Each structure stands twice: as structure tokens, then as C-alpha cells.
Amino acid sequence: MILKSVALSQFRNYSDLFLEFDKGTNILYGDNAQGKTNILESVYVSGTTRSHKGSKDREMIQFGEEESHIRTVVEKMEKEYQIDMHIKKARSKGIAINKVPIRKASELFGILNIVFFSPEDLNMIKNGPSERRRFLDFELCQLDKIYLFQLTKYNKALAQRNKLLKDINFRPELRDTLPVWDMQLIEYGKKIIASRKNFVGRLNDIVHGIHKKISGGKEELFLSYEPDVGEMEFEEELLRNQEKDLKFGMTSVGPHRDDMCFLNHGIDIRRFGSQGQQRSCALSLKLSEIELVKSSINETPVLILDDVLSELDSSRQNFLLNSIHDIQAIITCTGLDEFVKNRFEINKVFKVVNGTVKAENSF
Ligand SMILES: Nc1ncnc2c1ncn2[C@@H]1O[C@H](COP(=O)(O)OP(=O)(O)OP(=O)(O)O)[C@@H](O)[C@H]1O
Ligand SMILES: [Mg+2]
DSSP states (O other): EEEEEEEEETTTTTEEEEEOSSSSEEEESSSSSSSSHHHHHHHHHHHHSHHHOOOHHHHBBBBTOSSEEEEEEEETTTTEEEEEEEEEEOOOEEEETTTTEEEEEEGGGGSOOEEOOOOHHHHTTOOHHHHHHHHHHHHHHOOOOOHHHHHHHHHHHHHHHHHHHHHHHHHHGGGGGGGHHHHHHHHHHHHHHHHHHHHHHHHHHHHHHHHHHHHOOOOOOEEEESSSSOOTTTTHHHHHHHHHHHHHOOSSSSGGEEEEEEEEEEEHHHHHOOOHHHHHHHHHHHHHHHHHHOOOOOOOOEEEEEOOGGOOOHHHHHHHHHHHTTOOOEEEEEEEEEHHHOOOOOSEEEEEEETEEEEOOOO
């Protein structure tokens, strides 16, 4: 799929902007704090309805304004889709596809698939399990509409159960209602565990070969899913931990505590890997994501790289840039040196200066 254009009004530091992208490699460059990431964020919002930074809707509206608009045009299988987002201060955003308003955000599912890569992703292996779960969920939600539904239900049930666990301390009679949430948690939780298991298995098949190349044949990377509790044991464990959960006022078992393990020749990279190894693994994982999306939807996703090149050494930069020639990429950086030095093919260059963007001749 190709992201053809983005139009922004009163979004972050853009009063009014229209950009047309090339179907190949697009570079947005400029000094710090000029608005490069803001453009990427608007694209991400168009694809997923949310900010990649976790910002609230009202924070994306330009300072002093009441509302904001994002319009993106996506071409896919020779058809065009116009996605309109109308971001409001106090109400939920309005979304329309080809001018037809949609009621549920999930109707946007699958129109614009994005693989987003930021420097924080490079720390995914080093950091805590929540980031690895976020990775799993983001990917699965993009590829599987049913998973998105199940995860939403699970999270709601979990929040309700946790609230109830706390309330029971003050009103013991509420305890009778606990099984209602337990049942939902078990129903959706089991499905989440099964989907994650399957997904990590598929990812593992792809990541191994990619990582071998990145490491110059030296490393053998294997991923494994580490569920907090198995699908079959979830119900039993939830019951077994009920007293503990009541005491602490939170749910102690379930897929909300899952993790994913990275092994190189049997050694856990999360704990024992060097910083460079951990970053290479994260890079392999991201590149696998592209392959996985391609094979799942029979389309190439749009690759977005926010400031990652400067974080990689030149051999990894080379590897990354060489692996993305058949996919649309939107890349931000502060300078063009890396590209010039390595003579990478760039199709379109934009210079970003303080909320304005100028297309320059590519070279
Ligand atoms: N709601 C908003 N309204 C207006 N301006 C905003 C808003 N939110 C952020 N900004 C401005 O946007 C700028 C930051 O933009 P952005 O994060 O896109 O920069 P960048 O070019 O990616 O910089 P860096 O190279 O440091 O990553 C800041 O100057 C900030 O004040
Ligand atoms: Mg930035």
C-alpha cells in the first residue's frame, strides 16, 4: 500500500500543511523541534486512531485552537481511500472513510498498515515486559480484527475486576459478583494466549534468518513466548490466587503479565546480551514485522522510521536501508549525511522548518 498524501490543519505545530509522498523512500529532515515527528504521528493516528506517543487527542490540537484535522489518502490494490480524522478537544474524534463517517474505530482496521520504528523500539529488548507486550499487541491488532476485539474486552474485564477487588474490601457483599468478571477474563484471556503463541511462532520462523544476516552469520536468534499462565491453567490459577488478589486489590495472573524471550545460542539476550546485541535483535524483530505483515495481508505496509538511523552503526544502517527497497518508507533525520555517504536511493526529500515543509529535489 502507498500513503499518497497527508493534509494537516491545526495539528501540533502545523497550521496548514499538504504533503505528497513518493511510493519509494521519502526523507523528512530538519533541526530538532521543527515538526518531523509530528508528521509521522499524524500518519500513525490515521492508521490506528491513536498517537504513537500515547498523547491525548487534545494534546495534538494546535495550541490555542479548538479542533484539528488530518486527511490521508492511501492507495491499495488500485483503489484509493481517503481517511479523515476530526480531532476534538473534549469529545471523541470523528472518523470518515471516503467521506462516509464510521461509528467504530475498528472499521478503520486494515486500511493503512504501518510499521513504525523509533529509537525507543531499539530498547524493547532491554526494557521491561510491558514494552514487549505492547509490540505483540500492536502487531496482532493490526493483523487480526478478532484479536483487537478480544483484547479490548479482556482489558475492560481486567479493569472492572481490579476495581471490584478493591471495592470488596469495603463492601464484602460484592464478592458474589466476582465470578462475572472472572468468566470474561478467562474467556478472552485464553484466546489472547492462543493468538500470541501462534504469532510468536510465526515471527520466530522469519526472525531467525534475518538476524543471522544482520549478525554476519554469527548469531542464532530464537524467540519464545513466555505466557504468565498457560491457556489450560488460566482458570485454575485465577481461582487459586483469588485470596491474594483480594488482599492486593489487583489481578495477579493472566496474559496482562506475559513476556517474550529472545535467545541467542540458548542465552537470554534480555539479561545477558550486550547493548549492541539487544539493538540488533530489536532491528531484526522490526524487519520481521514487515515480512509478517506482507505475508498476512498480501500488501506491503508503510514503513516509518523516526530518527533511528543515527542510532545505528553504519553496517546496521546499511542492512536496514538495503532491506527496504521494495516498500514505501518515510524516514526522519536531522541531516542527510548518512544517505549521501552511503549513496542510498532517495525518491523525495522534504526539509522541515518550524511547522513548514518544503519539497527539495532528490539526488
Ligand atoms: N499541540 C501543539 N501545538 C503546537 N505546537 C506543538 C504542539 N505539540 C508540540 N508542538 C511543538 O512541536 C515541536 C516538536 O515537534 P517534533 O516533535 O515533531 O520535532 P522533531 O522535528 O521531530 O524534533 P526532533 O529532531 O528533536 O525529534 C515543538 O516545538 C513543540 O513545541
Ligand atoms: Mg522527532
